Amino acid sequence: xxxxxxxxxxxxxxxxxxxxxxxxxxxxxxxxxxxxxxxxxxxxxxxxxxxxxxxxxxxxxxxxxxxxxxxxxxxxxxxxxxxxxxxxxxxxxxxxxxxxxxxxxxxxxxxxxxxxxxxxxxxxxxxxxxxxxxxxxxxx
Numbered sequence: 001x002x003x004x005x006x007x008x009x010x011x012x013x014x015x016x017x018x019x020x021x022x023x024x025x026x027x028x029x030x031x032x033x034x035x036x037x038x039x040x041x042x043x044x045x046x047x048x049x050x051x052x053x054x055x056x057x058x059x060x061x062x063x064x065x066x067x068x069x070x071x072x073x074x075x076x077x078x079x080x081x082x083x084x085x086x087x088x089x090x091x092x093x094x095x096x097x098x099x100x101x102x103x104x105x106x107x108x109x110x111x112x113x114x115x116x117x118x119x120x121x122x123x124x125x126x127x128x129x130x131x132x133x134x135x136x137x138x139x140x
Contacts, residue, residue: 013059015066022059022079025052030082050090057083108133 013021029052036042056079063076102109110124123133 013062015063015068016072018059018066019063019068019072019074019076019079022056022063023075025059026056026079026082026086029053029056029086046090049086053083053086056080 029049033049060076060079060083063072068076108123110122112120112122115121
Protein backbone atom coordinates (compact mmCIF):
# COMPACT_ATOMS: atom_id res chain seq x y z
CA UNK A 1 0.00 0.00 0.00
CA UNK A 2 2.93 2.37 0.48
CA UNK A 3 3.72 2.35 -3.26
CA UNK A 4 0.07 2.97 -4.04
CA UNK A 5 -0.01 5.92 -1.67
CA UNK A 6 3.13 7.40 -3.24
CA UNK A 7 1.49 7.19 -6.69
CA UNK A 8 -1.63 8.89 -5.38
CA UNK A 9 0.47 11.68 -3.83
CA UNK A 10 1.98 12.63 -7.20
CA UNK A 11 -1.29 12.92 -9.12
CA UNK A 12 -3.22 16.11 -8.28
CA UNK A 13 -6.63 14.42 -8.43
CA UNK A 14 -8.43 12.53 -5.70
CA UNK A 15 -9.18 8.90 -6.58
CA UNK A 16 -12.89 9.52 -6.01
CA UNK A 17 -12.98 12.40 -8.49
CA UNK A 18 -10.83 10.39 -10.89
CA UNK A 19 -13.38 7.56 -11.04
CA UNK A 20 -16.16 9.88 -12.11
CA UNK A 21 -13.83 11.71 -14.49
CA UNK A 22 -12.86 8.42 -16.16
CA UNK A 23 -16.51 7.51 -16.59
CA UNK A 24 -17.31 10.93 -18.06
CA UNK A 25 -14.43 10.72 -20.56
CA UNK A 26 -15.48 7.23 -21.73
CA UNK A 27 -19.15 8.17 -22.10
CA UNK A 28 -18.32 11.45 -23.87
CA UNK A 29 -16.04 9.64 -26.33
CA UNK A 30 -18.75 7.07 -27.10
CA UNK A 31 -21.43 9.76 -27.52
CA UNK A 32 -19.31 11.79 -29.93
CA UNK A 33 -18.30 8.63 -31.81
CA UNK A 34 -21.88 7.44 -32.30
CA UNK A 35 -22.97 10.91 -33.39
CA UNK A 36 -20.28 10.80 -36.05
CA UNK A 37 -21.39 7.30 -37.07
CA UNK A 38 -24.99 8.47 -37.36
CA UNK A 39 -23.88 11.41 -39.54
CA UNK A 40 -21.64 9.06 -41.59
CA UNK A 41 -18.73 11.32 -40.71
CA UNK A 42 -16.25 8.94 -39.11
CA UNK A 43 -12.78 10.47 -39.07
CA UNK A 44 -10.03 8.59 -40.88
CA UNK A 45 -7.59 9.38 -38.07
CA UNK A 46 -9.11 7.94 -34.89
CA UNK A 47 -6.19 8.71 -32.60
CA UNK A 48 -8.26 11.17 -30.55
CA UNK A 49 -10.85 8.51 -29.70
CA UNK A 50 -8.19 5.90 -28.95
CA UNK A 51 -6.40 8.39 -26.71
CA UNK A 52 -9.58 9.30 -24.83
CA UNK A 53 -10.36 5.65 -24.18
CA UNK A 54 -6.79 4.96 -23.05
CA UNK A 55 -6.98 7.95 -20.69
CA UNK A 56 -10.33 6.75 -19.32
CA UNK A 57 -8.86 3.31 -18.67
CA UNK A 58 -5.70 4.69 -17.05
CA UNK A 59 -7.64 7.06 -14.80
CA UNK A 60 -10.01 4.22 -13.94
CA UNK A 61 -7.08 2.05 -12.89
CA UNK A 62 -5.70 4.98 -10.87
CA UNK A 63 -9.05 5.13 -9.07
CA UNK A 64 -8.77 1.48 -8.12
CA UNK A 65 -5.19 1.93 -6.91
CA UNK A 66 -6.22 4.82 -4.65
CA UNK A 67 -8.74 4.49 -1.89
CA UNK A 68 -11.87 5.75 -3.58
CA UNK A 69 -15.54 5.68 -2.65
CA UNK A 70 -17.49 2.65 -3.87
CA UNK A 71 -19.45 4.80 -6.34
CA UNK A 72 -16.20 6.11 -7.85
CA UNK A 73 -14.87 2.55 -8.12
CA UNK A 74 -18.08 1.55 -9.91
CA UNK A 75 -17.74 4.46 -12.33
CA UNK A 76 -14.06 3.61 -12.86
CA UNK A 77 -14.94 -0.02 -13.53
CA UNK A 78 -17.47 1.03 -16.16
CA UNK A 79 -14.85 3.28 -17.77
CA UNK A 80 -12.33 0.42 -17.84
CA UNK A 81 -14.92 -1.93 -19.35
CA UNK A 82 -15.87 0.70 -21.95
CA UNK A 83 -12.22 1.18 -22.87
CA UNK A 84 -11.62 -2.56 -23.15
CA UNK A 85 -14.74 -2.92 -25.29
CA UNK A 86 -13.56 -0.04 -27.49
CA UNK A 87 -10.17 -1.61 -28.15
CA UNK A 88 -11.58 -5.11 -28.65
CA UNK A 89 -14.09 -3.84 -31.20
CA UNK A 90 -11.41 -1.77 -32.90
CA UNK A 91 -9.15 -4.83 -33.17
CA UNK A 92 -12.01 -6.89 -34.62
CA UNK A 93 -13.18 -4.29 -37.14
CA UNK A 94 -10.33 -4.25 -39.61
CA UNK A 95 -11.67 -3.22 -42.99
CA UNK A 96 -9.86 -3.10 -46.26
CA UNK A 97 -8.91 0.38 -47.33
CA UNK A 98 -8.58 -0.73 -50.94
CA UNK A 99 -10.53 1.32 -53.48
CA UNK A 100 -13.84 -0.23 -54.55
CA UNK A 101 -13.80 -2.49 -57.58
CA UNK A 102 -16.88 -0.85 -59.08
CA UNK A 103 -17.46 2.89 -58.95
CA UNK A 104 -20.60 4.87 -59.62
CA UNK A 105 -21.13 5.35 -63.34
CA UNK A 106 -18.66 2.63 -64.33
CA UNK A 107 -19.64 -0.43 -66.34
CA UNK A 108 -20.79 -3.31 -64.15
CA UNK A 109 -18.64 -6.43 -64.05
CA UNK A 110 -20.05 -9.59 -65.61
CA UNK A 111 -21.32 -12.29 -63.24
CA UNK A 112 -23.69 -15.26 -63.17
CA UNK A 113 -26.46 -15.84 -60.65
CA UNK A 114 -29.64 -17.85 -60.23
CA UNK A 115 -32.98 -16.22 -61.10
CA UNK A 116 -36.29 -16.71 -59.27
CA UNK A 117 -36.78 -20.08 -61.02
CA UNK A 118 -33.31 -21.36 -60.21
CA UNK A 119 -31.98 -20.93 -63.77
CA UNK A 120 -28.49 -19.54 -64.15
CA UNK A 121 -28.46 -16.12 -65.78
CA UNK A 122 -25.33 -14.48 -67.11
CA UNK A 123 -25.33 -10.68 -66.86
CA UNK A 124 -23.71 -10.34 -70.29
CA UNK A 125 -26.75 -12.07 -71.84
CA UNK A 126 -28.89 -9.09 -70.72
CA UNK A 127 -26.83 -6.59 -72.74
CA UNK A 128 -29.09 -4.37 -74.87
CA UNK A 129 -32.28 -5.36 -73.04
CA UNK A 130 -33.88 -3.43 -70.19
CA UNK A 131 -33.68 -5.29 -66.88
CA UNK A 132 -33.92 -4.66 -63.18
CA UNK A 133 -31.04 -5.87 -61.06
CA UNK A 134 -31.79 -6.06 -57.33
CA UNK A 135 -29.48 -7.13 -54.54
CA UNK A 136 -30.93 -8.15 -51.22
CA UNK A 137 -28.92 -8.20 -48.07
CA UNK A 138 -29.58 -11.38 -46.16
CA UNK A 139 -30.81 -11.06 -42.57
CA UNK A 140 -29.23 -14.07 -40.97
